[in-house]
Amino acid sequence: MNRIDVALVNPPFWPALHSSLALGLLQGGLEARGYRTRQFSLYLDLVERLGIDPYLKIGELPGVSFFLGDWVFAEAVFGPDATRDEAYFAYARQPDRPDRKVQPLPEALLHLARDLRDEVPAMIARWADALVASGARIFAFSNVFQQAVAGIAVARALKQRLPDCLIVFGGANCEGPAGRVLIEAFGAVDVVVNGEGDLALPAIVKAFLEGKRAEIARIPGCITSETPSDRTVPAQAITCLDDLPEPVYRDLYADLAARGLSETLQPSLVFETSRGCWWGAKHHCTFCGINAERMAFRAKSPETALRQLKNAVKAHRPDRIFTSDNIMDVKYLETFVPMLAEAGLDLDIYYELKSNLKRQYLATFREAGILSIQPGIEALDDDILALIDKGAHAGQHVRLLKGCDEEALECNWNLLFGFPGERAPAYQRTLALLPLLTHLPPPADFTRFVLLRFSPYFERGANYGIKNIIPDPAYRHVYALDDRQLHDLAYYFTFQHDAADANLLPALFEKLSAAVAEWKKAYHYTMLMAGEGEDGELLVLDTRDCAASLRHRLDRATATVARAIRDGATPAKLFEKLEGALSKPEIAAALETLTASKMIAHVSGQYIFLPVEIDAYAIGGRQAMPALRAFKRDAFYKAFPEIAPFKSRRLSA
Structure with a gap:
């Protein structure tokens, strides 16, 4: 391997179904300035070890509620703590939360994570050795989603091997007060970039390689141990995106090919x-x-x-x-x-x-x-x-x-x-x-x-009646930090507020949750489709549970109104649009018919004709859509065999 100046490190649990735009842009920017770089997709080791589906379940699907991917590496950063681990597993098995219903983690997934944790020390050593062998003295880590704990663990191992190297962290987990926590709580991190790194990282690299390390603290957006606690200046942002380099992804695709993952993982x-x-x-x-x-x-x-x-x-x-x-x-x-x-x-x-x-x-x-x-x-x-x-x-x-x-x-x-x-x-x-x-x-x-940091609900919570804002409970089960550090590090929070209809809302939420679950089940076989018939008629097939009838033939007047509200119209606009074509009583009668048959929605002061045009189902779409759409289209023509597909046409306005 040719020696490099900067190693761009992508630790677990990077979302493996995507390439890293941030590292690609940083690599392009550094190479445009003459620096030698390489991306190290450390997370691919775990994709190989676990398979893509288990990897995603540990690193992504538990998400805000558990931070299971962070937990896997927590012992390597905070040391063994049986009591904390027991508390974490108790929470994962029975997440008693007043703010939301959360499904417990499957036992098989918890066992897999526990087994994986036993392998972490060897993984970290292997990764650190590979990074040292690259010849780099600067290691820039991606820190988004559930990458923080794994990244810190690798950074510590690097510092043990190369005490004079420079460890830089950047990404969404570094923004605002979180960046300062990374510096003060984890000594292995030398620099945190708060904000866009396009200009900050090249300046950091230049200063370090020229022996001017002290200047790094003065680069906008850089937080170091020398940065005053009351000073957090965001990084200088790119004003013209056309000036950005094209992202470099060659190392990721080369790694996928070398590991034989190009077919099974196509990010x-x-x-x-x-x-x-x-x-x-x-x-x-x-x-x-x-x-x-x-x-x-x-x-x-x-x-x-x-x-x-x-x-x-x-x-x-x-x-x-x-x-x-x-x-x-x-x-x-x-x-x-x-x-x-x-x-x-x-x-x-x-x-x-x-x-x-x-x-x-x-x-x-x-x-x-x-x-x-x-x-x-x-x-x-x-x-x-x-x-x-x-x-x-x-x-x-x-x-x-x-x-x-x-x-x-x-x-x-x-x-x-x-x-x-x-x-x-x-x-x-x-x-x-x-x-x-x-x-x-x-x-x-x-x-x-x-509730997210940086949102108006967080920044101005009192204005909305929000109180008792505390970090999501999962943080405490993973991060061995004090209350202030946890609060500053966290991005997800719980809160309380007094709901005006507190006696009515819970039951409504239960009903809506059930209705959405039914909708998700029903969508693949439910149809509400319209096609042109003879003499200005519209033919409608309706298999919704709320359907008044399976098949409808809308007469000319009703069909004319339906076409006029195909993309929505207020009553005033509708009467104006159909002036001279239909009388107001005819329009009113048509609206009554369409309402009774549940073919229109009345929202935002508008009538909207809900059936989908049958000709639209000739368009395929992505993944499983073509087969589903063909099935629905065929169902319409079976319901109305007198209309050949070639005679159908898009609804006129």
Whole structure:
């Protein structure tokens, strides 16, 4: 192995289904400045040892509630503590939490984690020896999700072997007061970068290799033992993303090939087109803590984004592209997305974006290969959406779910509850709405929101009636730190607040949880589809549990109204749209028919026709979608055999 200047270390439990954009960008930036680097994907040892599914279950799925991946390495950092371990296992088996229902960890998973912990000392020694053999004197560690404890353990082993080396930590677990805790509680960590490392890390490397180690403490964003306790300056942020290098992923793909993992583990290629959040800069969603102190929105030019994406696809031929953006640049809807569609790259791309999308953009997403979106829906009631400052209304969310189904887009979303100020009527309305939507993409879960550091609920909790904010109990079972250090290190918290409808809400939450569970089961075989019949009729197949009838023939007048509210319309807009075509009594009668048959939702002051166009099911989609959509399409034509598929056409506006 050629000797290098900087080792970029990716410890367990990195989310193995993704490449590391941060390390890829840092590697590109360092190499552009002439430094020799290599990425060390230490977590791949555990993927090999455990298999990908057990690895993910230990390192990701327990998530905020258990930190099982951190626990595996805790003894190597904090020393043996049988009492603490017993308390952890008791909590994992019976997580008695007043704030949320949490399923206990399976015994098999706990036994696997315990067995793995016995192997940790040998693993750490092997990793440290390999890092020392690289010749590097600077070791920059990724520290996100459940990487903190493993990273500290490896850093200590490095310091034992190379006392004069420089250990640098960066990532989401280093931001705010957490960075100072890493310095004061764990002596092996020399420098913590608070914020973006694109400019900070090259400056650190330059100072260290030039023998000017004392200057590191003065680099913006760097926290060292010399940094005053009242001073935490964020790192200098990149203002023009076009100036960033293209991320380097060659070491990851080489490691996968060398280990024979290229077929069994095909991580998504993580790509970046923007940073920050343009909506959050105007109205910070009350529960969101993602952007920390870097809310300012910056986006690559569409030309740069497309060029770099083409280069990455050519170099690595990934099965999937996962964009790291918190929110798509709204300008991209008219620039980057159409350009991507025209490029014809045949991609499978995941994007996060704002939920108030107009339907016309969804077809372009599909053509561009943006097949999976996370639109941040969170709620299906206007009162809740206003409460959390989402900047969208429930009608837009219903239309988006329908549009995603029609365009074969995977829609990733959750229904959240537990917000300060929520009232029972909002959830009663949601409960009444859900049975109408079971043919549309369901939420992943109905779950209580988690209080995150940096969110308005955390930073200004008193303004929302939030009190007794304490770190999630899992931290205490893993980290042997004092109360102040635990509080500063934590990102997830529990809290209390006085709910106005405390006597009504728990029962509503139980009903909604059951309704969402039923929705998730029902979606794959539930249909509400409409196709054009003869003489202006609409034919509707309805297999929802709430269906008034299996088959419907909507006469010309009713079908005309249905088409007019296909994408939603207020009563006033509807009457205006159909003026001269139908009389007001005819429109009112049609609305009554559609309401009685549960084919329309009345949300946000709008009527929305809920059936999905049958022709839409000719579009395949990703993964299992094509077979599911073909099944539903065939069911429609069996219900209405008089309509041949070739005669069907999209509903006219």
